[in-house]
Amino acid sequence: MVANGIQPAIVTYNVVLHVYFKIAVPWKDVLALVDSMKNDGIPLDRYTYNTLISCCRRGALYKEAAKVFDEMRAAGFEPDKVTFNSLLDVYGKARMHDEAIGVLKEMELGGCPPSVVTYNSLISSYVKDGLLKEAAELKEEMELKGIQPDVITYTTLISGLDRAGKIDAAIGTCDEMLRNGCKPNLCTYNALIKLHGVRGKFPEMMVVFDDLRSAGFVPDVVTWNTLLAVFGQNGLDSEVSGVFKEMKKSGYVPERDTYVSLISSYSRCGLFDQSMEIYKRMIEAGIYPDISTYNAVLSALARGGCWEQAEKLFAEMENLDCRPDELSYSSLLHAYANAKKLDKMKALSEDIYAEKIESHHGLVKTLVLVNSKVNNLSETEKAFLELRKRRCSLDINVLNAMISVYGKNRMVKKVEEILSLMKGSCINLSTATYNSLMHMYSRLGDCEKCENILTEIKSSGARPD
Template sequence: MHLLHLSTTPVEAKPVAPPQPGSALASSLHVARDAAQERLRDAPPKRPAPVLPLHLDGSRGKGQSDDGSVEFLSGKCKLMFGSIVDRPLHSLSGFFDSAKFDLLDVDLISLLKALDLSGNWARAVSLFEWLVYNLNDENVQLDYQIIELMARILGRESQHSVASKLFDLIPIEEYSLDVRAYTTILHTYSRTGKYERAIALFENMKGLGLSPTLVTYNVMLDVYGKMGRSWSKILDLLDEMRGKGLEFDEFTCSTVISACGREGLLEQAKSFFTGLKLQGYVPGTVTYNALLQVFGKAGIYSEALSILKEMEENNCPLDSVTYNELVAAYVRAGFCEEGAAVIDSMIGKGIMPNAITYTTVINAYGKVGKEDKALNLFDRMKEMGCVPNVCTYNAILGMLGKKSRLEEMIKLLCDMKTNGCSPNRVTWNTMLAMCGNNGMHKYVNRVFREMKSCGFEPDRDTFNTLISAYGRCGSEIDATKMHEEMIKVGFTPCITTYNSLLNALARRGDWHAAESVILDMKKKGFRPNETSYSLILHCYAKSGKVKGIEEIENEIYAGRIFPSWVLLRTLVFANFKCRALAGMERAFEKLRNGGYKLDLVVFNSMLSMYAKNNMHERANEMLHLIRESGLEPDLVTYNSLMDMYARYGECWRAEEILKRLQKSGGRPDLVSYNTVIKGFCRQGLMQDAIRILSEMTTRELLWMAFAKWGNIRKPWSTCQR
């Protein structure tokens, strides 16, 4: 597994716990501080997601200059400023230790302001870190103005991880900060997933008599939206905002709609949007894009097209995000080619597709087994000057991994490194998932060890991937152990965790345990998604429990579970496995009437079921629908038709289908020939059986028979009977 050593990803700093005064832990904090300084060195400023920008004004404090001048500093401060600026960032921690008493004797607020104004914000952050750790050890409280200033700097530069750790060490509740500082800290907690901490701080802020601004409320809406299962809390916040006379802006509306999208609350999103327009609100691009994402995520492309039409009618400008959401809507509904066509449409309108656009289509091609089309689009992406990002590489790695195309994976990893794109945690998780294939159990552990040696500690997604990988290897015990280990180290299971467990159980058909997982999800407030229901359907199908399939089917058709493309498609396959023709037909009609695209796998499943039930007319009807849908019959299609005719004595028709397959350029396999040979044998037509066998030998397929059975007696055993 030499491919594991292609990564040179830097070590990520682990969360730092607050040190106890005088404890040995305090000395170890220097290591964490140095790691943080490594991240700050030459760090390009990352900007927050456009949904929640914190527009912090650029006003200067008294005595500050707009041109970065530090003339307002005292003599001592100027000397200290020069010493800090002249030293490399990584050596500042040691310098601060040596100049501790001089540092504490200068005007720290002015010094920090001067560092920021002169473009040395990373050095200001380094000094702030040192102050937090050292003053905390000596029980000295920082000035509130320092905290307000650093909150603004850290927020502006999107140093959320650093800020989150530092603000956890500071008893924020004991300070009288301004609303802007509180808002920035709340935003930091939102970006780092510390939702409960943000909620507690928000309530404390209001308890102090501070009145939240519109931006503060927007941040809290984002907190509840990301936390999930909080729709009632979001409605309460909206009522609170209305009560204070605050007018919703683009970010308020888009944040609420995005929260609906995360929870699958389609009707609530639509109702909220309609209510806004009735109140005179004119939606902008950001709000429309959020609504597009809701329906795109559900694969309801008809709604997405309707939203797009409304935007154009209202002269609302379409941007790359708009088109990206439209692409997502198409591919989620199974329309990969239509999604790919949007790329050409964008270029025609002067909007260049970005990495997200290409990655969405590449990922969709991979999911439906069109790896070559995905790779061609990847090449086209690079030719168009669009630089692939780590998500693009991860999508292709995952696609190649499913097909065990290891050489191409290694080549891609090399290409990734050559282009300066460092593997991230998702890359490693993808490698773990790839190793989850049967027979690669030992490689899961090896990749996991290599991942940790490269500095990546397992996060919740890693544990989810491991649970799923062990499940695919057939090791339910290891999957359960990983679930227990995940909880032990402090990660809370999410819906992906539950789905990973369901995936492991589905492979064994353990529907009793799967039902327990679904019940536990609901008990803990999680709403099973289409993947959850799809997996338990597979579980029922594996064990032949038709009643379980029918129960979920009834929930879908009653409108209590959304009838997505994925779920209806799974219903077709689950019923096929249980030979439940009526259930297949219901799901198939729902797919057709729902406007979803039917793929060849669905058509072949229906045709095969009709063939097994000697329903010739319906089988031929499926063949007609395949061609009508712009698809071409494949080997599976022809084999099903041959089997239908041979099974019921129409061996000449079976041979006719065999010839039709050959004429279309297809290559018959062993199943094709064996089916026709059996058909003639059952009718006692031995010479015709020998003729087909001779043709099979002539076409160099005999060696395949030896490879599979070691001899070719299987067709003849039927003849002798």
């Protein structure tokens, strides 16, 4: 267009900027496009500013989003509902809950009443941080304001409860959704597929898959990616390959999220070389690696204890203006733990406690997991107490880690305390819980207790591994 002497207009730039947002182009390239606009003497309009804030969502670039917001006002544009919702979403993705609530209050003061979209964004951010009580309170708040939860609200809560191991509560939320006349959408079915699949309940998973089709939905890329993740998590590499073939047969061209799922699935199966080969294919296909891609590769490196490669990837991320997030640092901690690099793990832990790295709840949870893994009882308890002090929802993984470390140290009363806490929090015991209990009692020579636990596993519907 430019080569033919045609000067781009504001509409042209806005269209390109929107495409940049959709394909998650790095922020520095977004800024380069804006500089071109300014050099061409084209002033930014409200749509430009709103799209720029939206571009900050994927990388949770809250500082950049706040700067654009201020520039927008300085240019004489008052924020509208799109502006507020986009900014709130950026803060939510950055786990900056107080700032997100601040945007909500500013919205209301500015005459922009919040919508179900606003509350869904807030609920999503709390759920991702494991703050399920606060998420439930937001749901109640929106209902008091006359805003009815929609299928996105319910599906977000179902996914969060699932991740926390609160299976009965997740199913209860699904039942409430149906009672209120809110029909499941494809995302709901995908969440239910994951809920059953990650627990090895494949018959129930396939019932949901059939219900999905009976309801008139066609499996989408998320459905296939969920199946890839489920089979990968269960170490079923042949099923992973089979799902990928079926996916391509259905006409789906692999996108970034598919590559990310494949990288994660093969690494969970212990097929590290295949994971790295998938990453190379993605790059060769011209797909930009974003934070989710880097996190998948970091997770694969962590499983192999490849801490040096993980550190190099961190450097690459910084060079490409892709800021590491809590998942990135979590993977780095796991890489150090799996390689038994306890000095490096301790140094990174100290940076987290000192808040040199943003100390999200997820990172503190990781400190529980990695210290339990290396049987560092004092550091595991320190991280666990920090979570309790923050009043953070304790999920199944954290509680399993505590049972594991106490079990390894034959601290039966402490294990019983954690089991009581799980029961009080309505968290269903998983196969990992039972395995840790059997390991502890086998070391104590209590064969009868081990046999009773095996019977309980079978009666609970969990699958012995």
